[in-house]
Amino acid sequence: MRYVSTRGHAAQPSFSEILLGGLAPDGGLYLPAVYPQVSGAELDAWRALSYADLALEILKKFATDIPVADLKALTDKTYTAAVYRNTRAGEAAERITPLHLIEQDGDKTLLLQALSNGPTLAFKDMAMQLLGNLFEYTLDKQQAELNIFGATSGDTGSAAEYAMRGKHGIRVFMLSPHLKMSAFQSAQMFSLQDDNIFNVAIKGVFDDCQDMVKAVSNDLAFKARYKIGTVNSINWARVVAQVVYYFRGYLEATTRNEQKVSFTVPSGNFGNICAGHIARMMGLPIDQLVAATNENDVLDEFFRTGIYRVRKSSETYHTTSPSMDISKASNFERFVFDLLDRDAVRVKALFAKVDTEGGFDLSGAPGSDGDEFNKIAQFGFASGRSCHTDRLATIRDLHARYGLMVDTHTADGVKVAREHVKSGVPMIVLETALPAKFNETIREALDTDAARPAGFENIEFLPQRFEVMEADVAQVQAFIVAHTGL
Numbered sequence: 243m244r245y246v247s248t249r250g251h252a253a254q255p256s257f258s259e260i261l262l263g264g265l266a267p268d269g270g271l272y273l274p275a276v277y278p279q280v281s282g283a284e285l286d287a288w289r290a291l292s293y294a295d296l297a298l299e300i301l302k303k304f305a306t307d308i309p310v311a312d313l314k315a316l317t318d319k320t321y322t323a324a325v326y327r328n329t330r331a332g333e334a335a336e337r338i339t340p341l342h343l344i345e346q347d348g349d350k351t352l353l354l355q356a357l358s359n360g361p362t363l364a365f366k367d368m369a370m371q372l373l374g375n376l377f378e379y380t381l382d383k384q385q386a387e388l389n390i391f392g393a394t395s396g397d398t399g400s401a402a403e404y405a406m407r408g409k410h411g412i413r414v415f416m417l418s419p420h421l422k423m424s425a426f427q428s429a430q431m432f433s434l435q436d437d438n439i440f441n442v443a444i445k446g447v448f449d450d451c452q453d454m455v456k457a458v459s460n461d462l463a464f465k466a467r468y469k470i471g472t473v474n475s476i477n478w479a480r481v482v483a484q485v486v487y488y489f490r491g492y493l494e495a496t497t498r499n500e501q502k503v504s505f506t507v508p509s510g511n512f513g514n515i516c517a518g519h520i521a522r523m524m525g526l527p528i529d530q531l532v533a534a535t536n537e538n539d540v541l542d543e544f545f546r547t548g549i550y551r552v553r554k555s556s557e558t559y560h561t562t563s564p565s566m567d568i569s570k571a572s573n574f575e576r577f578v579f580d581l582l583d584r585d586a587v588r589v590k591a592l593f594a595k596v597d598t599e600g601g602f603d604l605s606g607a608p609g610s611d612g613d614e615f616n617k618i619a620q621f622g623f624a625s626g627r628s629c630h631t632d633r634l635a636t637i638r639d640l641h642a643r644y645g646l647m648v649d650t651h652t653a654d655g656v657k658v659a660r661e662h663v664k665s666g667v668p669m670i671v672l673e674t675a676l677p678a679k680f681n682e683t684i685r686e687a688l689d690t691d692a693a694r695p696a697g698f699e700n701i702e703f704l705p706q707r708f709e710v711m712e713a714d715v716a717q718v719q720a721f722i723v724a725h726t727g728l
């Protein structure tokens with residue numbers, strides 16, 4: 243399998259060659275040159291597989307330059323009941339991402355797929371844990387090392403650190419805005435005592451952290467000398483790892499391949515739902531892929547109008563589903579590439595226009611950049627939006643009616659899923675975090691605390707290890723230099 247850039251760069255690298263990198267050299271994102279197809283016979287055979295074996299079957303189709311026996315060792319090590327601790331009573335822990343019934347109204351069925359039982363209680367662990375093992379495997383083979391440098395507002399940083407802790411050849415330097423994360427999120431990251439994890443709390447906001455990561459990424463000499471890499475959401479291996487649970491959810495919700503299901507996905511950077519799009523392009527019988535946004539509704543606007551209009555930082559709201567407070571969805575270009583029939587010249591022009599004019603228009607209106615809006619339904623996409631009052635209402639409603647507690651992002655998903663569920667097609671809402679991570683809003687909605695999974699009871703009281711620094715690139719670079727020994 244070779245990979246192409248959405249902006250048409252000539253080289254077609256392999257899976258291993260793009261594993262440790264980010265953007266293609268022309269600023270595009272990588273996608274497979276052709277989507278591998280899944281036959282009905284394969285789907286039938288996959289019904290009986292464990293999560294780890296299903297992950298192997300899917301990974302095999304994309305990572306064709308890694309020996310299958312090695313891939314098997316990696317998926318077996320990653321997808322275990324010990325890593326994804328599904329502690330729900332009466333449920334087999336080995337199921338890893340079980341479906342739960344939310345509600346049934348006639349033949350309208352709403353299901354929840356539990357993706358947040360990994361070490362940091364958010365769906366990002368589903369992919370990041372595999373990435374940690376893949377990185378270690380590849381670096382060991384090349385006898386190389388990598389210094390992962392990133393910025394986080396909460397979930398990505400902790401998922402990356404828990405995936406990379408204790409791995410040889412890897413160090414993590416993670417910037418976060420000082421005193422801006424929830425107490426739970428800070429404690430999760432700062433209580434890690436592993437030698438290869440470095441937390442730096444920046445006196446500023448998330449954008450300041452993000453700008454410093456960009457500044458260092460643009461310093462090519464520094465980047466090369468200190469072997470700087472990233473694990474952000476455009477990483478192709480992360481997307482592939484996410485494809486697996488769409489198959490799993492489908493297979494668990496159906497008994498025959500003639501049946502279809504739909505998914506609603508709480509969306510920010512479009513990474514999660516992009517994996518759903520890829521599963522659908524591989525032939526998985528998905529009816530709708532519904533993107534749920536919060537008040538930061540760039541994606542909802544696009545799927546309703548065909549107009550993509552990114553917002554400035556000053557127009558990006560800080561909401562109670564903060565992991566979706568994103569106004570420039572970094573994986574969206576992957577979908578646009580397919581929507582435009584893989585016309586890299588047009589994709590390149592459209593995303594140049596995002597930089598110069600803040601967006602593009604595919605509505606088909608006179609003077610627009612194209613009329614592909616009318617093809618969106620063919621790809622199954624739909625969308626909806628949920629705001630703070632919707633979130634509170636949904637959390638209260640699910641709790642009162644079913645005794646079910648969901649986090650704020652998942653609540654946005656349930657609100658939007660209810661608007662799109664059709665008769666006879668099960669709608670699966672992806673649960674993107676556990677409520678314990680966003681307890682402040684659970685208290686506001688329910689006047690009670692979210693349950694904490696075992697092992698997290700006293701996390702705020704564990705000793706913490708982090709550096710506080712000004713938003714100063716030179717100071718951060720000096721810190722990296724001092725701790726890499728390079």
Ligand SMILES: *Cc1c(COP(=O)(O)O)cnc(C)c1O
Binds near residue numbers: 398475510513514674
């Ligand atoms: C990251 C995240 C999202 C958004 O996922 P994308 O892949 O960026 O669209 C939604 N909910 C939670 C809890 C997250 O951590």
